[in-house]
Amino acid sequence: MFIVIGGGLFQTYAIKKAKSLGLKVVCVDMNPNAQGAKEADEFINISTKDHQSICNEIRKRNFLVDGVITVGTDMSESVYYISKEFWLDPGFKDYKKVVNKIEMRKALQENNVPQPKFTFSTDCRELIENRKKAGLSFPLVIKPAQSMGARGVKKVLDDKQIETQFDICKEHSFDKRVILEEYMSGPEVSVESLIVNGKYCPMVIGDRHIEKEPFFIETGHSCPSRLSKKDINEINRIMELAANALQIHNAPAKGDIKITKKGVMVGEIAARLSGGFMS
Structure with missing residues (x-):
């Protein structure tokens, strides 16, 4: 069955x-x-x-x-x-790395995969102190560590906005942890791929349509992506690095990838196919 x-x-x-x-x-x-x-x-x-x-x-x-x-x-x-x-x-070694944003970020960081700086906490005051210690400058993005459908995710411009959004994020977070990340400006794509016996097999890359800032509402995709072949090649290279870092070896790998002034960076990786009609 x-x-x-x-x-x-x-x-x-x-x-x-x-x-x-x-x-x-x-x-x-x-x-x-x-x-x-x-x-x-x-x-x-x-x-x-x-x-x-x-x-x-x-x-x-x-x-x-x-x-x-x-x-x-x-x-x-x-x-x-x-x-x-x-x-x-x-198909993957540790489910926490592919469902929890904090565990995902830690694994990517340990393997030097390009991504935004981040910090996290279960306490709002501590999160703000951690932000200062980590040198995170606004704008930032606050998120539940483990949730679905961008619930609670919001762009924040100062510590007061962190305080306002923190409890909302914590309520939506399965483990009650909240993560704070650098805001990444630039085009974003969805990557659908399969990892077969450890080999990265890209299927489709589509331009994501994200609207309604300071929230992040996905309203659709354009396929194939309009990005250059050079950008597409770099996206695939970063996706493969990320899948390896998260120890995905025989499963789908879905990536939200940003193309920033600092280069291609990982927004999120999951061991499943996308929602919406992308997959």
């Missing part, structure tokens, strides 16, 4: 594709009326975050698990645990 974590619109495309390849598909979603439930061969009506209950239900039904994926949603943690539970390779 092929397990698809999520039963929304974007996961439904994956379900249909898997079935067209002759796979028996199990859809997992907390919504009993999820679109994917109607398309899959089997349906598990459990929250996509509750990986232990999902595993228990899989055992209860005596499913033989052949693969686990998610598409367009930050459920790589569940993919990781369910894969491990049934002796499968999740």
